[in-house]
Amino acid sequence: MGKYDNDVKRLLELVGGKGNIQAVSHCMTRMRFVLIDPKKADEKAIEDLPSVKGTFTQAGQYQVIIGNDVSVFYNEFTKYAGIEGVSKDAVKAAAKTNQNIAQKIMGTLGEIFAPLIPALICGGLVLGFRNVIGEINFFNNGTQSLADVSQFWSGMYNFLWLIGEAVFHLLPVGIVWSITKKMGTTQILGIILGLTLVSSQLLNGFSVSSTPADEIPVWDFGFFQVEMIGYQGQVIAAMMAGFVLVYLEKFFKKICPEVISMIVVPFCSLVPAVIIAHTIVGPIGWTIGNAIGDVVYAGLTSDFRFLFAAVFGLLYAPLVMTGLHHMTNAIDSQLLNTPAKSTILWPMIALSNIAQGSSVLAMSVLQKKNERAQQINVPACISCYLGVTEPALFGVNLKYVFPLVCGMIGSCCAAMISVGFGIEALSIGVGGLPGILSIKPEYWGLFLLAMAAAIVIPFTLTFIVGKIKLSKEDRFGKENAAPAIESAEGTESAETAQAADSADSAAVSSTDAADVKELKSILDGKVMPIEEAPDDVFSQKIMGDGVAIEPSNTVVTAPADCDVSVVMADTGHACGLTLPNGVELLIHVGVDTVDMGGDGFKLLVNEGDHVKAGQKLIEFDPEKIKAAGHPCTTMLIVTAEGSAANIRMHSGMDAKAGETTVISWD
Structure with missing residues (x-):
């Protein structure tokens, strides 16, 4: 009997069955499907599976986040489904066949x-x-x-x-x-x-x-x-x-x-x-x-400008989800090349960012006692207010739908205010709240009014609708939503369990394992909060909390004495580690580097090896990673806390591999 029998069977059913799978592969953390009909995948039910940490769709691939155990899950899944996995390149090629000509053009443009x-x-x-x-x-x-x-x-x-x-x-x-x-x-x-x-x-x-x-x-x-x-x-x-x-x-x-x-x-x-x-x-x-610039400008300055603004403000967030929004970069740049040397389009984009962020802010207030939801809500809200909406759209608003719609309504209202008063920007690229810096100074007061609409309307609507639509489990999380045990017998059982846990903790603390209180940096380089990682799965802490490192050297080393629990032998870009106290770690070199098929990586350890702090784990070639179009940012993630308590992340400094503490606990 496999470790994930029930989840494997259920996942096959929820993705639409064997007949709906065109190709399947996996990387260090995710199952990667190319589905014949993506609409058949029941996303909410899949995310409710105990072994699933989240899902998202990217470049024609339906990705299911499992974690360090993904290789075990993948093997059980392909065996049960009676299908053969394929290479990452084959999945990528198959994914492109799912895209129509417009999607391919927009993908290339993006x-x-x-x-x-x-x-x-x-x-x-x-x-x-x-x-x-x-x-x-x-x-x-x-x-x-x-x-x-x-x-x-x-x-x-x-x-x-x-x-x-x-x-x-x-x-x-x-x-x-x-x-x-x-x-x-x-x-x-x-x-x-x-x-x-x-x-x-x-x-x-x-x-x-x-x-x-x-x-x-x-x-x-x-x-x-x-x-x-x-x-x-x-x-x-x-x-x-x-x-x-x-x-x-x-x-x-x-x-x-x-x-x-x-x-x-x-x-x-x-x-x-x-x-x-x-x-x-x-x-x-x-x-x-x-001609394109003239048409857009004419629409934004015509008698129908309110209608144009309303439609654009309403639909911009869905455009982001399809990738079509990249076309606006070209249009905005073209508008800046007109004699006016300004654009009325960009202010609406900045306001749409703010509106979707305000929906997430309302969700964060509604779900303040749901720790798992907050791990996504908080960083998604911050990134949205700074002009990057994808984490909010895919991680929160689209998941529940009504926050997305409320954000679209707020964006629509704010866009009409912006265009109605003829608010112009002198540059593009700065969205969200800092977007005011790109606005012509004489329009700052009016833009603040539009910003107020983009904040208040989505927040209020999302909060009111959320009060009605969200279940107790959505609001408070599975653990907090469970009924309290009020009987004396139940209380006694809880106290007994707590005492047993305390005894276990005391036993652990008496071992050498408990002496491990910190992790040293795995690379030389700049240590950043994990929220700044250029990958939504990591930045939203779906895999767990940790740090991101911009490397200045090319060798990844062990952060402490530990066992190598899992490796990506075919690609060499990632590995999982387990400390004696049960803390489990994931090291992932670069973003989407699985697509490189191992070119530029050399794995120096095998699954099951015991390694010492500072021992070499992975060598990589940053020039090859950059040439392939990927960031070199490397993640060190705590995927399971074991017996560690009060885990703290240390960032914002230049680290030395094997010397600088980046993660610690009590």
């Missing part, structure tokens, strides 16, 4: 913009700060800004444009680079192509509209001329140029002999790509981009 988001956020914050010191007239009866009255701040105002220009004016460089990275072609060629689109030799794209046609410089080839126009801030043109380069390089790689490939392929790819970019796809992309 993967192109995802690496650019940190730069957009940073650039948005920089321009927001620049707005504060140079655009708001605090002094001399509202006639001068801080930059006007202080030479230092005047210099800072001018200096910060160095960063703002690099992010937003030179955005085509990042876009073309990201396309080549995503498509697996030569990234430096993409960077060079991007640079040719924003070269200082060209007329700045932002100056084209104000330059008379006869003053625009040209390349004169005798029998034809090409306008020397730059594509600063242009998104569509840069994307089209990037894909031209990608497919040219792939074509010439395919037909060119290997012996001359290094010479022929770069030349024959880059030179035609630059020519085509400036003569064909650049002008076409410019026209398309401006």
Whole structure:
């Protein structure tokens, strides 16, 4: 009889049976399904299974979080179901067949913009700060800004444009680079192509509209001329140029002999790509981009702007869940390239972030005694208020549905206020509460009004509906919802059990196992709270609490004397450890590194080994991880607390492997 017999049988039934499974695999913590009809999966019932810690869908894969024992569960599941597991790559390939053409386009678009988001956020914050010191007239009866009255701040105002220009004016460089990275072609060629689109030799794209046609410089080839126009801030043109380069390089790689490939392929790819970019796809992309921007801007400024705002505010959160919201990055960037150099769209996005976060805040208040729910609610609410909504949407609001709807209603109302008053942003990338920094200073008061609507309306609606719809188990958790044992006999039994537990604890404390009171860092690097991990399963503490480390070395070591309880032998990217006092740990190197199939990893221990503190466990190649498009952030998670009490996480410092304490307990 297997360890998970009941859960395995029930899970097979709840995912729609054997006939609904196209492919299945597993990583260190999760079962990964590709389902023929994902709607047949009963998500709520699956999450109620004792061995399941959560579920989510990503890139066409339905993922069921099990934990360190996932390999045992997986083996029992495939044996009972009578199906063979496949490789992670096969699952990934199968998942793509479940996506329609729109999903594939949006998925590609999302993967192109995802690496650019940190730069957009940073650039948005920089321009927001620049707005504060140079655009708001605090002094001399509202006639001068801080930059006007202080030479230092005047210099800072001018200096910060160095960063703002690099992010937003030179955005085509990042876009073309990201396309080549995503498509697996030569990234430096993409960077060079991007640079040719924003070269200082060209007329700045932002100056084209104000330059008379006869003053625009040209390349004169005798029998034809090409306008020397730059594509600063242009998104569509840069994307089209990037894909031209990608497919040219792939074509010439395919037909060119290997012996001359290094010479022929770069030349024959880059030179035609630059020519085509400036003569064909650049002008076409410019026209398309401006048309999209004009249509959106017209909708936001027309007599029907309230209806446009209401629909956008209502549907933006569902757009995030489908990945379609990435298109708004392109539209926003295009709006910033119009003569107005501002966008009415971005304020609504920031307000939608706030509205969904407010729904989660209400859920957190309603579930304040449900510890398991709070482990998801609190970090999800914080990330939402800072502009990242996915943890809130998938971890809380979509799970219960009504918080999602309440957040959508609040977002709708706030969007109508924003558009109704014509609130404009000077930059994009900064969402949630900090989004006010991207707003034109003259609209701050009005934006605060819209923010108030985005906070109060979703919170109030979610709280009222939650009082009615949430069960006692949802509100208080399984343990607290259970009826209290009031009989004297029951009380006596509880006291007897408590005494037995105390005796057991005393016995444990007398052993050497209880002498382990802390875990040392497994890597050199910056230690961060687990909430900052770039993976929702870890950041929401679904697997347990812990710390995340940005490594500065390449060898993972044991945090204490312990046994190796589980390893990912085929991929080498993770392992599970068990301490003598029963504390169980998970070490996971990088995010989604299971997709690398072991390339760049070397596992130095085997399951069942006893290791000493500081002993090497895993070696990894950070350059290969980054080249594969994954973060190197490494997680150390406490998945079971054993006999440890009052476990504390230590973060916010630079750690030395084997020396710095990162987790401790009483």
